[in-house]
Amino acid sequence: MPAIIFEEDGIVLKSFQEVREELRAEWRQVFNGIDLSPTTPDGHHVDLEAKVITDSFQAVQTALTNLDRRYSGGHFLELLAAFLGLERRQASYAAPLIKFSGEEGTVIPAGTTVTFEGAAYNFALEEEITIGNSGNASGYCVCDTAGQVDLKVGSWDMVSTTPSGVTCEYEGPTSYGGSDRESDESLRARMDAADITGLATADGMLTYLRNEIGPDISLIVNDEPTTDADGIPGHSFRVVVPTTNGTADSDIAQAIWVCKPAGIRPDGNVQAEATDRNGIKHVVKFSRPSVVGVDVKIVLTLYTEEAFPVDGTNAVKKAIEGWAFGTDGWASPEYTPGKDVILARFYTPILTVPGIGSAVIQAKKHDSETWSSSNIAISSQEIATLSSLSVEVGS
Structure with a gap:
């Protein structure tokens, strides 16, 4: 029976x-x-x-x-992900870049603690820095609480009583980490997108590397016998890891060594050692692109048939930052190495806020004085990041 x-x-x-x-x-x-x-x-x-x-x-x-990923969750979903070589991303710690101001020569020791009004957590300076002749010095300050946190732009408070006479502020979204523990939905989506046709294929390598290093990396392959336009030698590949990715160089090199095809050389402007199964060390190259800061200013024209929120300009800023930098603290595919800044795409987050009819969008590289409505070209060895963002309602 x-x-x-x-x-x-x-x-x-x-x-x-x-x-x-x-x-x-x-x-x-x-x-x-x-x-x-x-x-x-x-x-x-x-x-x-x-x-x-x-x-x-x-x-x-x-x-x-629970053997079906569509319905599985928690530990069972992690077991299924392991068959694809994937792991759930754990919560990480936000580390915003904080600018300290004071007298030239002032040493700000590692561990100096700062915070901002209304925060339920503190941030500790990761490495010792010294204020230069500009009167400023910047360093990453790590949050004492894991997970995604909202950061206040503007003046912050010095929790540490020393050094005296020093002030600090947070100027923008430049940071790494700060993500909540990956949800079942996100892990399931990565499983659906994973390519496991072979670890040494380009798609298989990229799946593995993004799981080990982070989703913000890219892979450029040159199958031809001669050096290509990006400067990659023939029959070589280049793994590009943004400078905002906090993974150690040695861990990046080891991940590349594990998945790279035999006899094919990795190329790049950074090198670190990896160890094979016999304990022999190998030099592995990869690239860290230079960060191109982009300033953006937006003037909104309202649409009278809808109600524009009281804090509408801040809502637009948050929508843009989430779109530019992704959700759960992870990078957005909008800004990856070599990807141009296309101004028309800013309409995607802008129009998520009601009451907006149109917008004038201008941008410039951070070190430039000239604003433009044209797209900003980014080379394969560069990655764009949002340096500053201004949003206002036009008359």
Whole structure:
């Protein structure tokens, strides 16, 4: 009397009532004339046996359901991801770039703590810095709480009492880390997008490297025998890792070594050592592109048939920053190495805020004085980042 039936499209469980009736029929066949009503000891025994059988096979059904990534979650989804060489991304710590101001020569020691009004957490300076002749010095300050945090642009407070006479501020979104633990939905999407046709294929390498290093990397391959326009030698490849990616050079080199094809050389402007299974060290190259800061200013024209929020300009800023830098603290595909800044695409986040009819969008490289409505070209050894953002409503 099977309580679970395996069919081509899955499994079918019999109900408790069906299992109980089949058990009663079997008992009556063996014990002719037996009273199996629920109030008798024998009837109660049959009911308990039916419940045990039903519960057991419901557990089997749950386990089998968790083998399907569409319905699986938690630890079961992580087990399925492991078959693809993927791991769930754990929460990381935000590390905004903080500018300290004070007297030239002032040393700001590692561990100096800062925060901003209303924050429930502090940020500690990662490495010692010294204020230069400009009166400023900048350093990454790591949050003491893991996960994605909202950062206040403007003046911050010095929690540490030393050094004296120093002030600090946060100028923009430049940061690394600061992500919540990856959700089931995000992990499932990466599993769907993973290419496992072979680790040494370009797609397979990129899947592996993005899991090990971060989603903000890119891979450029030169299959031809001669050096290409990007300066990559023949039959070589280049892994490009943004400078905002906090992975150590040695860890990047090791990840590249693990997945690279035999006899094919990695190229780049940075090199680090990787170790093979025999303990032999190898020099592995990759690239860290220079960061091109981009200033953007937007003047909105409102659409009178919709209500523009009271804090609409801030809402537009948040929408743009989320679009430019992704969700859950991870990089957006909008700004990857070598990808141009296309101004018309700013309409994508802008128009998520109601009450906007149109916008005038201008931009410039941070070190330039000239604003333009033209796109900004980014080379393969550069990556764009949003340096400053101004949003206002026009008259």
